[in-house]
Amino acid sequence: MENEMLLKLGISAVLGLIIGIERELKRKPVGLKTSLVISIISCLLTIVSIESSQIFNKGDHITMDPLRLAAQIVSGIGFLGAGVILRKENDSISGLTTAAIIWGAAGIGIAVGAGFYPEAITGVVLLIISVELLPFLITILGPRQLREKELILQLKLADKHNIFDTTNSIREKNITIKNIRIKDLDTNELYIRMKVSVNNQRPTTEVYYEIQKISGIRSIEVENV
Template sequence: MISFHGQGWLQLGELALAFILSALIGIEREIRQKSAGVRTYTLVGVAAALFMLVSKYGFDDVLRPQAVVLDPSRIAAQIVSGIGFIGGGVIFMRRDVVRGLTTAASVWLTAALGMACGAGMPLLAIATTFGHFAIMFGFPKIISRFRVNRKNDTVLRLVYEDGRGLLRTILLCCTQCRFTIEQVRLSSHHTKPSDPRPSSVTLYMQVKGKRPIARLIEKLGEIDGLWEVETTEDDGLE
């Protein structure tokens, strides 16, 4: 007679709960166009739940009282360390700005709620999912209310290719990101006729805005022909 211990409706229900909760988180991330979407999050949550179920029920046929003893918490510990590879894959750096930390943390959280489903703790998994949405939607509003209502001055140093009319594109990008431009100074660097590299322009500009300067630097870094973007001291404008 074939035994189906550990493969009943209870375990299927726990997998289904992990599927639904992790898919909800994935949909929220997909709508915000993050690097990891609904498929990644759903796979992480369901896989973590399945690992937990295997850890709980998968070795019953080899266990022998006082002969073979297994620690079911070992697989849970390996999930926690193994999920770091996926989380690390969505973190990247662009123009000295680190991106993807929130996505990596949410992948880690999805694995945790999948483990909770597989461990038979549905209330904790559901509460964790509600907590995720509270953090993603509620925290930005709370922070914006308590943020000091003042504009920060920052001096940016930009180096871009000459002769392509990029100055107008740069100024338009600053305006679209809701930064005002206080001061501007330009210096051209012409190359020798024998030098194959194109001439460049170094632009120092003082910008002022309420939003994080990292957001502006990221947007400027997407402009084709703009080679360097960095914050600097006020010396370039003096």
């Protein structure tokens, strides 16, 4: 029985390591050490929960739910996941994938702790495919909307009458304008903020240089959403 527990912890550590390496390669907040801790400790608590229920059982009557602690892991891990979700200045949300992977690492640990080895291994394989391979395939084979990325353009125009010509010039460069905000500045210039979409394969620097060539634009700032 002790060897089986050590095997479970070992398998959980290996699977957590795989998840952690994937996050580490992308320089995400939750990296190798965090994924290992989540996976191993989730597995350990699941083992403790199952073993405790067997120890405290009286005859054929179950006095303790075997997965009571595991159920608390699933809800408790949400606190850690919420800490990596960030709202940027442009109102975009980041960190959702990392938060989901935290939850996934806990689930893998629980599955291993409960003895579902093939299911846990399959879960990790599918998880890595989902966050690595599928996004790559979608950028090549998916519908147009999924093959595009969004950018925020902030422009300053010297002449208010250049708005129509400027927006038309931007569209001619295969840039889709999704929404636009226009504001008068005290310097008699015009401030324009646009959310645009371009092909995923198109470098942001290329978009910058293309827009910079448009006459009438005094300054430009490009930001990935």
